[in-house]
Amino acid sequence: MLDLKRIREDFEGVKQAVERRGQGDFGIDQVLVLDEQRRKILAQVEQMKNKQNQDSKMIPQMKKEGKNTDDLMAEMKALSEEIKKLDPRVSQIGEELKQVLLNIPNTPHASVPVGKSDADNMEIRKVGTPREFDFEYKAHWDVGADLDILDFERAAKIAGARFTVYKGLGARLERSITNFMLNLHTEEHGYTEILPPFMVNRDAMIGTGQLPKFEDDMFHVPAKDFFLIPTAEVPVTNLHMNEILEEKQLPVYYTAYTPCFRKEAGSAGRDTRGLIRQHQFNKVEMVKLARPENSYEELESLLLAAEEVLKRLEIPYRVVKLSTGDLGFSSAMTYDIEVWMPSYNRYVEISSCSNFESYQARRANIRFRPEEKGKPEYVHTLNGSGLAVGRTCAAILENYQQADGSVQIPKVLQPYMGTDCIRK
């Protein structure tokens, strides 16, 4: 959520920043209108309440002195009626205002390139060189099916399209990748491991920005009004919802493995084969709560921690900075890491590392108390995949496949796998 004061003080600036996303102004004009209305009525009602508070103090005193309070009480009854008429107006307008604010995305950082779509993303660096195959290489779904380690047909039978069953060394590979990533981030990058609930309540979903705007993309559990998490970002960022942290606690680094659940509404027909786009997939996520003044340095180190996974797996990738047209709703700046996927003959997103600045913190009410006393301030929140496990698995199956149909295991995973190769 954007800062109301900031919108008040720099309306044109904020409006232009939001418009750089190329999706209109999200009705931001309404913010000013509603805010002004609300403040006007609020001033009136506060004045009336002041009188009410003053006068009601007199009643017990008058009674003690044996004076008649009937007139005063009649007068106050009338005042009370007036207040009861205006008060709901204030909260009603306040609620409307909040809804408008919740549906306005974050303002992109000034350095984010303006663009319409992912075609306008800016390449930052390329690491590694895509392998030249001297045989007819296969897509990972064929590699997996031929080795009997991925079973899409049976997954469809028990669940439907966009699900996968991992089997044997396939299941073990997924588990090995997960453990490798968690160990790397906890042992070498200073992250604390979290294993959160995979369902969350509405407040958490609002806190990180999935609701109210994207409810249709989420799996909902009506019995308890829970949502299956679309990413660990939701439970982990919201761990500190409604808290005031001490400044010396910052920065907070968390990493979490969770499955992620997405309806993938609107992506019908895209990436229908293989592990790339599933209703349920595994991901290791990294989340940071940082001081505002160095959150962009924290974004760079977050990105490097995610890249380190692919470096050690020795798989080629590139880093792009998302343009305003491709930027997520809550994000001020995002880097995507894209892994080389031979069957797609291009780089495919495997991680998204973002700085949300105070946008989520304001929604989730996550603050810290600056050392030099002062009022609590909102933290900056960041997160990034470190990495999407299913896509990493796909990338390994494709990039490490051999002419005989077997798949070599990257060196760093061999201790986890107990073998250096998956064969028939």
Next chain:
RNA sequence: GGAGAGUUGACCGAGUGGCUAAGGAGCUCGCCUGGAAAGCGAGUAAGGUGUUAAAGCCCCGUGGGUUCGAGUCCCAUGCUCUCCGCCA
């Protein structure tokens, strides 16, 4: 699913209709001490909104209601704990 208890300040905790929501822990300073702890004394203290600053307004889990006035009474509800049931 059933029954009961609880929910108050960065922590603990008193408070069933009206004076400024007790007290304690904490923190700061002082006394005491070789130094510290304990003890004693004094001071300080949450958050939101608003303002140049203030005043004012709001805040006792949440949402309604009763009342001139609600932490306190009524209704609904979230969460935590205990017991019963079910269950890995």
